[in-house]
Each structure stands twice: as structure tokens, then as C-alpha cells.
Amino acid sequence: MHADQTATAEYCLNAAYDGRVSFPEIVGKLIDAGFEGYDVDYRRAMQIYYLPDGDSVELAMPSCSEDVSARFDDARIAALVRWAQSDVPHYSYAAFSAQAKTAGCAGYHVSFLGRRVVYYGRTAQTHVELFDS
Template sequence: MIDQNTKTVIEACAQKSHDGLITFPEVLGQLVGVGVQSYFVDYRLAFTTYYLNSNEAYQIPTEMPTLPVRSPFKKEEMISAIRRAQGDQVRYPEFLRLTMLAGCVGYMVWITGKHVTYFGAQGETHIEHFPGQ
């Protein structure tokens, strides 16, 4: 059973991200602190599922921009959005918009594996290793 503190930290990270108040490294630090091993952001269903070290999962609704995900997957635009986020030139709300416009339908953050896999609607992928990895 996932304890209330873990749920509270996950929900607070998600809200702060969507408000543009926290960076990706800050999110990772807080999630690791409560035992999150990975998480999946599904743009089409507007949910994020967090997977814990205990083999439990916790799913919450995710605010998404009100624009359609475009196809095909535009890898160069994805990489540009990622670099802008890494450089703190954009925060999460704008990152979501940019990646959706690039044809992304969701992504999986592998915290323990230190990379993110981004997905296109036709099975395309882009793997982005954490900076310094």
C-alpha cells in the first residue's frame, strides 16, 4: 500500500511541474526520495503513472495542452525541446506543448536507468540520456 506521504510528494511534484515552478532535476530528486523508480506520461490519456521500488504503481491525471498531437514524429524538434528544457529556457508547460507539436504521444522516465524514452504515434522513439550520463 502506497503511503500518503509518497502520494503527497508525487502530486506536489506534478503540480509544481505543471505550474512551471520546478525543474526536471528537482523533480527527480524528490521522486527518488519517496522510492519512485520510473514514470510514464501518456499525452493521449492525460495520465501519469509512477512506478515505485515496491512494485506498486500510482496514477494521477495530468494536465495537457489543448492541442492535438501531430504526426509524424519530428526527432529534431523533440531534441530542440529537450535541450531548451535542459537549459531551463522552457519549463514543463511549454515543454509539453513543444513535444506534442513534434509528434510525441508520451514518454517514459527511467530514473534508475538514467534516461527518457519519447514515443511517437507510429512507434517512433527517441532515447535521451540524462545529462552527464
């Protein structure tokens, strides 16, 4: 892992939380840096960014007081994704994350190769979203 790749991952994590950069822009920056995807683990408050050679960088996420609900609410996750995509002024990634946890989302995997995000619950229920970026 090169220092510039770690710096890009850190920038993208912080930019998501402060609203500087949209999801498509984050995807583009991470792909340009050589990453093939990343995981968000809400239970550990960590994001892990993966390179094709198996190397990865783990970054701590800002903590959030909400617990991951035992029940995975697929419809609520889908609605939260639509909210994130709507580009409305009151959207924030911190609020998205808090609400995703209360909707039973334990984390998600973003695959740049597969052009999809797989949201999952504590019982391994999933919700899949495809993206173009």
C-alpha cells in the first residue's frame, strides 16, 4: 500500500462524513487510486479499502451511538439509498449511517468490479444496489 493510496482512502472517508464529495465522486477517486472496493462495518466502526493484490487499509469511522437492529428492514434500506441518491440539502452520510443501523444494516460491501453495493444485516439478509459510476 502506497502512502498516497492511504491518503486517498482517508480523504474519501472524511469527505463522505463532511459532505464534500458525492458517492460517485468517491468511487472515482478510489478507482483512480487502484482500489477495487471497500467494506463498511458498522459494528466495529471501521472501513476497509481493498487493492487487487490483497493489500488493504483499515480506517476508523466516527462513532455513532445507534446499535444495529436485529431485524433487517430491506424496504427501509432501499429508501435510505434513494435518500442518499437524491442530493437533497438535508442529507448527510452520518445520518444515513445512523438510520441504516436502526434499519438493521450491520455493514455493506462496495464492489467497483461488480458495480454494486451489498448491504447486509446481522442474520446475513441482504439488499443489493447496482451503480453506474
